[in-house]
Amino acid sequence: MIPLRDNIPSRSFPFVNTALLIATTVVFMVQLAAGAHQDELIVKYGMIPAYVTGKVHSAESLESRIKLKIDTPIEDPRPEFLDQLPSIPPIFTLLSCVFLHGGWMHFLGNMLFLFIFGDNVEDSYGHIPYLLFYLGCGILASVSHLVTDPTSVVPTIGASGAIAGVMGAYFYLCPHAKVQALIPIFIFIQIVVLPAPLFLGFWFILQLLQGVAMAGSGVAGVAWWAHIGGFISGYLLSVLLIRVHQIREPVESRYPFTDRTFSRISRRF
Numbered sequence: 001m002i003p004l005r006d007n008i009p010s011r012s013f014p015f016v017n018t019a020l021l022i023a024t025t026v027v028f029m030v031q032l033a034a035g036a037h038q039d040e041l042i043v044k045y046g047m048i049p050a051y052v053t054g055k056v057h058s059a060e061s062l063e064s065r066i067k068l069k070i071d072t073p074i075e076d077p078r079p080e081f082l083d084q085l086p087s088i089p090p091i092f093t094l095l096s097c098v099f100l101h102g103g104w105m106h107f108l109g110n111m112l113f114l115f116i117f118g119d120n121v122e123d124s125y126g127h128i129p130y131l132l133f134y135l136g137c138g139i140l141a142s143v144s145h146l147v148t149d150p151t152s153v154v155p156t157i158g159a160s161g162a163i164a165g166v167m168g169a170y171f172y173l174c175p176h177a178k179v180q181a182l183i184p185i186f187i188f189i190q191i192v193v194l195p196a197p198l199f200l201g202f203w204f205i206l207q208l209l210q211g212v213a214m215a216g217s218g219v220a221g222v223a224w225w226a227h228i229g230g231f232i233s234g235y236l237l238s239v240l241l242i243r244v245h246q247i248r249e250p251v252e253s254r255y256p257f258t259d260r261t262f263s264r265i266s267r268r269f
Helices: 015-033 035-045 059-067 090-099 104-125 127-148 160-173 196-214 224-243 259-268
Strands: 002-006 178-185 188-195
Touching (some): 002 104, 015 035, 015 104, 015 127, 090 127, 104 127, 160 224, 196 224
Antiparallel strands (some): 178 188
């Protein structure tokens, strides 16, 4: 399901969410501009679990683990990059990896979800707390992947985990919201309006099923547990903070949209 829009307007301009969209776009443009050296950036600033956990201490040991097929990367880092392990301390790659992406579909999909769900979460958290929340969810998502696959030599990249945290927060903060979604069914395209908890809940269950199915397979691909960890982190942080009155009440409490109102919005889309 591809989200198109929700029916919850923001009470303030989402400065931080907009800045995150711009910053991630700029980094992706830098990746594209790197051309043949794009893989080098990914190896340098992506999160390599085996390097962060200390299972790999040098380029030589990284190369040996790849040759032993301890993990089965979709694309192994090319030999000429193996002497260029992350140029920043390994622990910092838990965050730097959030701003890198593996291609146009990866980038555009993440930015679409962040654009739709991020503004309302920022509206409740406030600008600076939302920035800390987003970065924190990104780190916790990276840790979730690290814990579930500590020997992997495949660089992990993408904002999906941080954005999953935003979705987890939205799931809690906006239980009465609705999402207009595009559903491709073979050669047909259906646009439907769904309750936000149903849309996000289905997304989370899909990640969980995929994560369980791929656990221990040794096959590189999507970091499902980063998505799962990010979503749970965002949800639990929002539950905790709203109970101690550190964030504003759910936005829909001030915007009681009706089905009829949303229908008018949908027709203008």
